[in-house]
Amino acid sequence: MSKPPGTRQSIIDAVLRIIGEDGVAGVTNRRIAKEAGVSLGSVTYHFATQHELLRESLLHFVAEETRRFTELADQCQTDVMDLDRAAAAVGQVARGTEFDSRHIAPFELYVQAGRDERLRAAAAQCFAAYDRLATRILTGLGVPDAERLASSTVALVFGLQLRSLATGSPAEELVDALLLLARGAQHS
Template structure:
């Protein structure tokens, strides 16, 4: 393996390896040694490239959340009408829950970490903000916030159920959230 100076992709490989190790053993089982072995780099590369485990976790989860935001943007960017936007949200729920265990595990590991560590809450808030901005291409901010929660909840439910609901149920939920608002309670 090349040295750090002649191996410009080493840092990226370490970040990718950290995500892979998290999928295998969770954040609780993550160690510099496991990540270095997975990345195929000397153990000393860990402290050369990262000040500690928190920096590595932050960068790994930032990369992961960026990939999920890109999925939001791809689905929603293709929509041109309100009907297409609702269909894109339905597609998004089904894409996020379609059996990609890696994404599901990483999402839950990040949520658990953010629940315990305030520094990671900011990362999840940034992620949610970016997702909502993509939703706001088609929906007002309050509806975008509700849709974001619906997408997260339905994706989790569909991924964890033994008999996930079909697309029609998702489309109905999206239609209800995006329907014209009624009078607000006093």
């Protein structure tokens, strides 16, 4: 049985939920306290400023994503990968980013990082993990110049995820689009 999260972690989880529901503007100490089930004093005790709250929330998300994507990249670390295996890996990514409030929050935090350079290093760390996974999959598929193409592939995934978020289209469309591109890249 896992132990319940500590106060600090409960606050971070609450911040991510709030951001996912109402954006960064919805983050207030009173709302965080209510959402996390802690006293208002606990919020200010653990986080002196809103910047610190946002930064720690982004870092927490980045740590989870980096761990998840590194594990997935390690699973894809074979010399040759067929399209079925690539589809399974991409499907894991797509299913792991279903658009509930917890997964919308990172998009909000990335936008906030664009406004606040103090958050950019954390965002860059997460994108580096995405790039590693993309490089492994593209290399496994035999795509020439995989490392150079990885960031463009990640950008495409994010664009498709935003499209899915905005239109409500299913994650399977993301998988289909990426496999279509992979097939084309293999034959170029």
